[in-house]
Amino acid sequence: MMQARTLSVTESGRLGELYERHAPEAVRLGYLITGDAALAEDLVHEAFVKLLGRFRDLRNPDAFHWYLRKTVVNLARSHFRHARVEREYAEREGRRPAEQADADPTGRDEMWAALARLSERQRAAIVLRYYEDLTEAQTADVLGVRLGTVKSLVARGMARLREEMGSDD
Amino acid sequence: MTDFQDELREALSRKAADAPRPGGIPDGVVRRAKRRRAANATLAGGLALTLAFGGFLGVRAAMDAAAPETEIIPGDPSVGPSPEPTTAPSPEPTETAEPSPDPTEEPPVDLRCGRYEDGSDEVFPDFVDVSINERAGAGIARIRFHFEPMAGQTDAPWHIIDFTDQLVTDGEGAPVDVEGEAFVAVTFMARGVDLSGEEFVEIYTGPREFHLDGPIVLEVEQLGDFEGMVSWGIGLSEKTCYTVDAGPDHLTITFVR
Numbered sequence: 001m002m003q004a005r006t007l008s009v010t011e012s013g014r015l016g017e018l019y020e021r022h023a024p025e026a027v028r029l030g031y032l033i034t035g036d037a038a039l040a041e042d043l044v045h046e047a048f049v050k051l052l053g054r055f056r057d058l059r060n061p062d063a064f065h066w067y068l069r070k071t072v073v074n075l076a077r078s079h080f081r082h083a084r085v086e087r088e089y090a091e092r093e094g095r096r097p098a099e100q101a102d103a104d105p106t107g108r109d110e111m112w113a114a115l116a117r118l119s120e121r122q123r124a125a126i127v128l129r130y131y132e133d134l135t136e137a138q139t140a141d142v143l144g145v146r147l148g149t150v151k152s153l154v155a156r157g158m159a160r161l162r163e164e165m166g167s168d169d
Numbered sequence: 170m171t172d173f174q175d176e177l178r179e180a181l182s183r184k185a186a187d188a189p190r191p192g193g194i195p196d197g198v199v200r201r202a203k204r205r206r207a208a209n210a211t212l213a214g215g216l217a218l219t220l221a222f223g224g225f226l227g228v229r230a231a232m233d234a235a236a237p238e239t240e241i242i243p244g245d246p247s248v249g250p251s252p253e254p255t256t257a258p259s260p261e262p263t264e265t266a267e268p269s270p271d272p273t274e275e276p277p278v279d280l281r282c283g284r285y286e287d288g289s290d291e292v293f294p295d296f297v298d299v300s301i302n303e304r305a306g307a308g309i310a311r312i313r314f315h316f317e318p319m320a321g322q323t324d325a326p327w328h329i330i331d332f333t334d335q336l337v338t339d340g341e342g343a344p345v346d347v348e349g350e351a352f353v354a355v356t357f358m359a360r361g362v363d364l365s366g367e368e369f370v371e372i373y374t375g376p377r378e379f380h381l382d383g384p385i386v387l388e389v390e391q392l393g394d395f396e397g398m399v400s401w402g403i404g405l406s407e408k409t410c411y412t413v414d415a416g417p418d419h420l421t422i423t424f425v426r
Binding site for chain 2 (some may be wrong): 010015019021027032040048049050071081112127130146158161162165
């Protein structure tokens with residue numbers, strides 16, 4: 001019978017290499033989507049646990065990065081759903097919902113403040129398109145939605161950003 | 170590119186520079202990854218034993234369970250994600266499909282909260298439709314896969330239903346993002362595509378994904394139609410036990426909360 005296989009010392013070292021190579025970029029992505037530095041780090045840790053626990057061997061760093069990006073985005077969406085449920089429960093129970101992290105308490109970056117006011121799906125789509133420079137098809141793949149949904153999320157998000165920023169472009 | 174897009178990119182880059190810079194991999198991440206990996210290996214080992222004695226059904230189960238253990242090989246286009254997805258776009262999804270099963274029917278009483286497997290591997294119907302209905306007040310959500318049965322067959326086709334941490338595409342084993350906090354993989358023997366002629370003919374021509382408002386089912390998405398096995402993934406708002414009703418012309422899964 002096959003024995004349960006655990007990670008060897010060598011493999012653990014490899015995990016460290018993967019983490020050092022990919023975690024910073026993943027944290028930046030998580031931070032732009034959530035606006036919360038601590039949460040972004042937590043999401044990336046969780047994503048590494050999920051991915052490293054699942055793959056027998058990771059020889060293709062590019063593929064790992066792709067999976068990591070998808071997992072971070074998916075975990076961020078799960079976080080927002082949980083937060084929404086908690087808020088609704090707190091409101092039903094007559095409690096004051098927990099304060100949301102202010103994306104930019106200084107107000108020095110109007111564009112970022114406007115981004116923070118978008119829905120999380122619109123913000124994720126825009127971050128993937130304009131920060132990660134993904135195509136619409138790639139963005140659809142990462143978000144797990146259809147191409148048409150991405151077009152709609154980005155178009156509506158950009159329209160709202162332009163409106164808030166008073167841009168005619 | 171417009172000035173506004175440039176401005177947006179600059180704002181994002183500026184903000185990204187504020188993100189924390191992680192140091193080395195935390196010990197907790199390594200420990201949890203080890204535990205998770207050991208658990209996966211144990212599961213694969215147990216199913217490998219099934220494979221040795223279980224014949225066709227065991228083979229299938231082991232393949233399904235082993236899928237998350239995909240090995241990514243450089244340059245192998247059949248495994249791993251593609252930077253530029255090339256799959257054809259899915260047909261326009263609809264919020265609900267026709268005909269819808271009546272969720273007010275009394276559900277069967279055999280609630281299942283784990284893996285369930287049944288049916289005949291000699292029955293190979295055409296898979297023709299999916300219908301989904303949920304009645305929030307009753308705490309029932311019902312998903313029905315409709316078949317065009319083989320002549321003279323009275324048994325349900327072989328099917329397997331199980332909870333999983335990650336839904337994956339059938340064949341490639343690539344992760345599939347489905348909305349939800351708990352996920353159910355449904356696989357059954359059927360033909361979704363007719364390969365008997367010179368050209369492929371789709372038998373099931375309906376939507377490949379359904380986005381729903383819950384509260385029980387959030388998304389239903391096809392995972393594959395591969396070598397006579399049709400797979401679907403179901404995203405639930407939380408783990409919910411289910412009942413199964415299967416016959417030669419249908420497979421109905423009812424989630425009961």
